[in-house]
Amino acid sequence: MSFVVTILGSNSASPAHNRNPTSQLLRIGQEHLLIDCGEGTQMRLLALRQRASRIRYIFISHLHGDHYLGLVGLLSSLHLNGRAEDMYLYGPPGLEEIITTQFRYSHTTLCYRLHYHEVGPVPEVILETEHFSVQTLPLSHRILCMGFLFREKTGKRRIGKEMLPPSLSVHQLKRLKEGKDLFDQSGSLLYRNEQLTLPPRQPRSYAYCSDTRYHEELVEYIRGVDLLYHESTFLDDQRERAAETYHSTARQAASIAQMAGVHKLVLGHYSSRYRDLTPFLTEAKEIFPDTILSIEGEDIVVE
Numbered sequence: 001m002s003f004v005v006t007i008l009g010s011n012s013a014s015p016a017h018n019r020n021p022t023s024q025l026l027r028i029g030q031e032h033l034l035i036d037c038g039e040g041t042q043m044r045l046l047a048l049r050q051r052a053s054r055i056r057y058i059f060i061s062h063l064h065g066d067h068y069l070g071l072v073g074l075l076s077s078l079h080l081n082g083r084a085e086d087m088y089l090y091g092p093p094g095l096e097e098i099i100t101t102q103f104r105y106s107h108t109t110l111c112y113r114l115h116y117h118e119v120g121p122v123p124e125v126i127l128e129t130e131h132f133s134v135q136t137l138p139l140s141h142r143i144l145c146m147g148f149l150f151r152e153k154t155g156k157r158r159i160g161k162e163m164l165p166p167s168l169s170v171h172q173l174k175r176l177k178e179g180k181d182l183f184d185q186s187g188s189l190l191y192r193n194e195q196l197t198l199p200p201r202q203p204r205s206y207a208y209c210s211d212t213r214y215h216e217e218l219v220e221y222i223r224g225v226d227l228l229y230h231e232s233t234f235l236d237d238q239r240e241r242a243a244e245t246y247h248s249t250a251r252q253a254a255s256i257a258q259m260a261g262v263h264k265l266v267l268g269h270y271s272s273r274y275r276d277l278t279p280f281l282t283e284a285k286e287i288f289p290d291t292i293l294s295i296e297g298e299d300i301v302v303e
């Protein structure tokens with residue numbers, strides 16, 4: 001099953017240096033999820049040939065404009081394009097009122113059902129599907145702001161092609177995929193499922209930590225995740241400014257990654273004062289070597 005993060009926007013506050021406000025597309029198998037929706041997100045999707053119509057779940061971390069001002073435009077375009085499928089929206093209190101107000105004044109009645117799920121300050125599981133779950137994460141920002149932890153569920157045992165005897169029928173292969181044993185016509189056991197299959201893949205996880213100041217309480221919630229996105233608005237020489245504005249530095253993001261023992265860290269939400277992002281990578285790697293930059297248009301495979 002695929003588990004891929006596509007960076008749609010990586011800048012903080014306002015667009016600059018060809019970078020856009022925050023948004024990410026997460027694909028888990030067949031499901032498309034949108035995380036934050038800064039202004040211009042629908043154009044970013046178009047430019048990257050990602051179909052917005054495939055998105056079923058949208059997660060908004062907080063109500064600063066650089067994280068949701070693209071939402072009404074996106075929802076409106078989906079309506080104009082005749083979407084029929086339900087949409088599920090997770091966000092802080094006030095989001096439903098904002099959207100409802102905008103559509104009320106434009107006399108728009110959406111042609112699809114939009115389900116609101118209010119996300120509060122206490123970390124909790126907010127979504128369970130057959131293949132993954134989503135839990136909120138506590139952050140510390142100027143207004144209520146939550147992160148999201150996407151965790152794959154343990155899958156089924158996998159077919160080990162090199163373990164298969166020749167001439168298995170399609171029916172027998174189907175039984176194996178369903179975790180069943182194989183029997184011959186008289187009902188005698190031919191193969192136990194474990195003889196011909198591999199154990200399920202280790203479930204993967206992605207923690208999205210949106211705007212936050214340095215916040216050690218986060219560590220216990222994200223321990224050992226495969227990929228951590230942690231904002232890094234500033235470099236460490238601006239750590240006082242970071243604290244004042246409830247943001248983090250690249251060094252602080254790396255410290256959180258190190259304490260939590262994550263596998264990989266991805267930085268983002270860069271301040272417009274920086275054109276060149278190389279110093280972010282250098283600074284973070286001193287503390288946590290397995291760090292990458294979020295670069296718009298790039299896919300990051302969670303593994």
Ligand SMILES: [Zn+2]
Pocket residue numbers: 012013022064066067211269
């Ligand atoms: Zn922001």
Ligand SMILES: [Zn+2]
Pocket residue numbers: 062064141211
């Ligand atoms: Zn913010």
